[in-house]
Amino acid sequence: MTSTTSxxxxxxxxxxxxxxxxxxxxxxxxxxxxPEQSLDNDLCQAVVAGNTVYVRGQIGQDLDTSxxxxxxxxxxxxxxxxxxxxxxxxxxxxxxxxxxxxxxYLIDPRYREPVYRTVGRWTEGVHPISxxxxxxxxARPEWLCEIDAIAVxxxxxxxxxx
Numbered sequence: 742m743t744s745t746t747s748x749x750x751x752x753x754x755x756x757x758x759x760x761x762x763x764x765x766x767x768x769x770x771x772x773x774x775x776p777e778q779s780l781d782n783d784l785c786q787a788v789v790a791g792n793t794v795y796v797r798g799q800i801g802q803d804l805d806t807s808x809x810x811x812x813x814x815x816x817x818x819x820x821x822x823x824x825x826x827x828x829x830x831x832x833x834x835x836x837x838x839x840x841x842x843x844x845x846y847l848i849d850p851r852y853r854e855p856v857y858r859t860v861g862r863w864t865e866g867v868h869p870i871s872x873x874x875x876x877x878x879x880a881r882p883e884w885l886c887e888i889d890a891i892a893v894x895x896x897x898x899x900x901x902x903x
Contacts, residue, residue, distance in 0.1 A: 757832070764789040766833050767804065774807050775880070787829045792896055794833045798846065798889040799825040800879065815852035815885040819859040822888045827863065830892055839892040840864060843871040846887040850875050856886050 758765045766787035771780035786804065787796045801811040801818025804825055811817025827837050845860065847853060853873065860871075869890075879887050 794892040796890040798887040816855035819856040823863040835894040840869040842891040
């Protein structure tokens with residue numbers, strides 16, 4: 742049985758686990774997340790390796806229910822993706838200001854402006870690097886954009902320089 746813990750808003754979340762010396766945030770299996778697909782992969786939403794946090798590609802999806810949100814609206818999906826990134830970074834002991842790299846995937850270049858404007862609101866003053874790609878599709882047909890992130894959390898002695 743998977744252990745769970747409560748999030749700050751009282752929702753149930755899977756507890757972090759340590760595998761291979763790294764902390765795995767919100768572990769899950771794809772057979773539960775993608776029941777319509779014949780998959781069976783143990784994954785997680787973020788990995789803390791040393792002081793680096795790697796966040797899985799986030800989309801317009803509620804992480805607690807796996808329900809898609811913002812269907813047909815790239816801006817709303819980007820908003821949810823960035824909210825998920827913020828939540829996962831905080832669960833990993835990091836913050837948005839620690840972001841160093843974003844990768845933004847779009848299924849249509851016409852979504853670039855609304856998605857990048859949304860990302861820009863969430864990263865104002867942070868100045869991460871980013872790579873943008875236009876891809877033919879994402880894992881589900883209703884997903885219009887996906888954003889993954891890498892953050893480096895300063896060690897305590899470096900905290901004053903962040």
